[in-house]
Amino acid sequence: MAQRRGPGPRGLSRETRGAAALMLLLPATMVHLLLVARSGPARLLGPPPYLPGLEALWSPRALLLWLTWLGLQAALYLLPARKVAEGQELKDKSTLRYPINGFQALVLTALLVTLGVLAGLPLEELAEMLLPLAFVATLTAFIFSLLLYLKALLAPTSALAPGGNSGNPIYDFILGRELNPRIGSFDFKYFCELRPGLIGWVLINLALLMKEAELRGSPSLAMWLVNGFQLLYVGDALWQEEAILTTMDITHDGFGFMLAFGDLAWVPFTYSLQAQFLLYHPQPLGWPMASVICLINAVGFYIFRGANTQKNTFRKNPSDPRVADLETIPTATGRQLLVSGWWGMVRHPNYLGDLIMALAWSLPCGTSHLLPYFYLLYFTALLVHREDRDERQCLQKYGLAWRDYCRRVPYRIVPYIY
Ligand SMILES: NC(=O)C1=CN([C@@H]2O[C@H](COP(=O)(O)OP(=O)(O)OC[C@H]3O[C@@H](n4cnc5c(N)ncnc54)[C@H](OP(=O)(O)O)[C@@H]3O)[C@@H](O)[C@H]2O)C=CC1
Numbered sequence: 001m002a003q004r005r006g007p008g009p010r011g012l013s014r015e016t017r018g019a020a021a022l023m024l025l026l027p028a029t030m031v032h033l034l035l036v037a038r039s040g041p042a043r044l045l046g047p048p049p050y051l052p053g054l055e056a057l058w059s060p061r062a063l064l065l066w067l068t069w070l071g072l073q074a075a076l077y078l079l080p081a082r083k084v085a086e087g088q089e090l091k092d093k094s095t096l097r098y099p100i101n102g103f104q105a106l107v108l109t110a111l112l113v114t115l116g117v118l119a120g121l122p123l124e125e126l127a128e129m130l131l132p133l134a135f136v137a138t139l140t141a142f143i144f145s146l147l148l149y150l151k152a153l154l155a156p157t158s159a160l161a162p163g164g165n166s167g168n169p170i171y172d173f174i175l176g177r178e179l180n181p182r183i184g185s186f187d188f189k190y191f192c193e194l195r196p197g198l199i200g201w202v203l204i205n206l207a208l209l210m211k212e213a214e215l216r217g218s219p220s221l222a223m224w225l226v227n228g229f230q231l232l233y234v235g236d237a238l239w240q241e242e243a244i245l246t247t248m249d250i251t252h253d254g255f256g257f258m259l260a261f262g263d264l265a266w267v268p269f270t271y272s273l274q275a276q277f278l279l280y281h282p283q284p285l286g287w288p289m290a291s292v293i294c295l296i297n298a299v300g301f302y303i304f305r306g307a308n309t310q311k312n313t314f315r316k317n318p319s320d321p322r323v324a325d326l327e328t329i330p331t332a333t334g335r336q337l338l339v340s341g342w343w344g345m346v347r348h349p350n351y352l353g354d355l356i357m358a359l360a361w362s363l364p365c366g367t368s369h370l371l372p373y374f375y376l377l378y379f380t381a382l383l384v385h386r387e388d389r390d391e392r393q394c395l396q397k398y399g400l401a402w403r404d405y406c407r408r409v410p411y412r413i414v415p416y417i418y
């Protein structure tokens, strides 16, 4: 996500123009991907097969379905939680409380969907409704961010995010002004980051798998792999829900159009691209190759989970026996930096694991098309940018200790390469 650098009016207008262009470019890219995935040539870089008119984008049924989905996820969010976690300390020294019931929401959604399908709910029809659904999700994200922008006008200064308060309305609308917009205990950013989009992504995958079974008698091995890998990723994110409370998105970024669109539209409709591609372009995949791909995903997941768990355990309790033996660097803030274990290999081992998994999600789609590799390309760019942003924040936070860490662990994401 873009971040304002330098206060000069010329710089601001250039960045504002860039941010505004992104606001148009991202939804256009999403629509392009949805159209291309179902077209014969499936060319990522070519023109879209046709330009959809309003009749292809707008559907009251899709709107109703989408609002029902948001309502269901909001209701599940409000159910009693197994735990209530405290977030990081805020500027005014207070902390917010968050329900830890995301995994419960996933299980209950799965139960409801299973009951619905057994009762005759045609889930596979979702496969034909992706375009209008993506359109209403984008519209919702737009209206929602507008309301959030207006709500932030009434918020106290201590509730504002560091990034989205330049005074330029377009820029602030996109980055988001308020850090943790809430009504009562309902936290909009936390809700959107993990629930409707992430659970919606695996539901769309499932609908595409069922559609494939309807068209071809049974789902292909490639479709099973993509569904299985991505379900593991989403299930893991929800199981480890508390870990999200220390991410930049929650602790640093405002909740504006970029994140609302990312959470509600971009994740479910572009992260399901491999399954969309496979529905219209079946790929032969034998067990030997499938086993290699499973191994790649397992390696990626092992690194991703190992690194994230190591850091989270260490941040919660540095004397925990699982991390107590790791080498650390003290910092002036009183916090320490891990310099052995996963975090001694590269400075972002969790990104490395995530990227290896992204590769494993594309490989079942074969190598005849670039389109299913879009996620890997986009994700590499996102993580390189995110890593750069995190490094700048860590340098500011930890100063010399961070420089020492960079000297001792010179590679950022990929050992000996980057
Ligand atoms: N699928 C997707 O679209 C996306 C997935 N992700 C994934 O989400 C997860 C969270 O990512 P993200 O929030 O970006 O970043 P990280 O979980 O990597 O968190 C970065 C923070 O970790 C702490 N840290 C850094 N180095 C060390 C160290 N050596 N020892 C101890 N603490 C350290 C610092 O915070 P502090 O010191 O304050 O604790 C730093 O700001 C990742 O696994 C990522 O792959 C992220 C973005 C998008």
Ligand SMILES: CC(C)CCC[C@@H](C)[C@H]1CC=C2C3=C(CC[C@@]21C)[C@@]1(C)CC[C@H](O)C[C@@H]1CC3
Binding pocket: 026, 193, 194, 233, 236, 237, 244, 247, 249, 258, 259, 261, 262, 263, 266, 267
């Ligand atoms: C629309 C833009 C180009 C980019 C939007 C970015 C968002 C889609 C991502 C920003 C950080 C994210 C995280 C996750 C999903 C994607 C977004 C919302 C996870 C929830 C994915 C699962 C991981 O286990 C945790 C991630 C945290 C960050």
